[in-house]
Amino acid sequence: MISTLAYGLTIGGILYIISIGLTLTFGTMRIVNFAHALVYTVGAYVVMTVTARIWDNFVFAGLVAVAVAVPLSYLIERFVIRRLYGQSIDYAIIATYAVLLVGVDVVKWLWGATPMPLSDPLNGAFVVLGGVELPLYRILVIAVALVVFAALEVFFRRTMVGKIVVAGLENKEAVRSLGINVDRFFTIVFLIGSALAALGGVLYAPITSIHPYMGFQVLLLCFAVVLVGGMGSIRGSFVAAFVLGLVIAVTGRFWGPAAETMVFVVMAAVLIFKPIEA
């Protein structure tokens, strides 16, 4: 059971890191950004390629992957998302989904469609907890998620940029009336969210297999996190990610095929009892 819980928290940590970007783009710009899944996928592929071809150092490769995500997501923001501000949400869904589809084809063209594994960067090191062996890597993933959460808390509560974004989430016109160009700050937040998506891809790569469609599956789970977490709430997403991670792990332990379905059962239940005000 302990290893199931640890696995659930690991999945939760990764879901949190990926969904924070979706939460922020939805919360700040009311845009549902499917292209987020592409950034995540590219993150996983870059970490794999760098460890295989350039330097077999997971941390270095991970940093490269995150660094690659920033210009990539800037291009997506600049040429697609920015044109969608204030438009109907349907346009955003269609346009960013198109970016995802095109991007996935480019990924296939560059790397091929065969799933590829990435070995455990810690060579299978483990820790013993309550008599159970737990892969150290997974524990570290949980720790990284906690660090990301703490860093975001500091960013949004203590820095001026963070406070402007929090204020802009609540009342964009009022922030504009203070002479602050809110959209510029939203772009910064978009880039932070995208860098985290790539980080999520990096962290998940050694646990799963890397393939061009890996983003689709994770995207649905992340939408569930964003919905359950309250559409745009940073803390809500944190709680929701870990709860849903545990749901996946615990359900999977008893009946594997139902693991991810259960997430959507939880999501449906949340939507029924706590409907979103549109």
Place this chain on the structure above:
Amino acid sequence: MLLEVKELDVAYGAAKVLHGVSLAVDDNEMVFIVGRNGAGKTTLLKTTAGFMAPIAGSIAYAGESCGGTPAEAMALKGIRYVFQDKRVFSQLTVRENIELSAYMTPATPTQAVEKVLEIYPRMAQFLESRAGGLSGGQRQLLLLGCALIGEPRLLLIDEPTEGLAAGTIAEVFEVLQSVKGRVSMLIVEQNLDVVRRLADRVYAMKEGHIPREFRSASEFQEPDALEQYL
């Protein structure tokens, strides 16, 4: 004239709500707009503040033509807009609300807090509390204080006493009175007592037009002069 609006037409989609509206505000003048619900008062302020682009007509501010200039750029020219909805940034503390208001002005955070406390000393005890916990009256006083940070040139204030208790209306009145003559103000107000006691000039607004301008106190002090537009 600091602000000169001429023959302004403004629409929401296909629905035109301002029809050839003209008005002006001079340096350090306190000008009021009265008119019924739906007359277009808020639309006029919003357009002046840069939140809506006019479909015709012109807005000149400090000698520059600025119809359609975005709100953040207008704010940088010294315009402060106090919205009708009296919303503060509820997630942030009162101090953070004040700091945000000062962010794009030359005022330091300390000076900004002093400015707010100067017009409403009792805000001192709430500085570290979440602004969302303030009462309606306290919010309005905070918003007015924030609007005064950094020496603005023109305040656009939408119904500052709407929905407030008598005691709070008196406090808001005092704030407005204390800045009268030191900054230009264009204020929408339905409380005619407040209007009569503060105004330099009054425009009456009706169905998207300005049918009447009261150029001096003697004109708007006449019984029923303003009342007929409410």
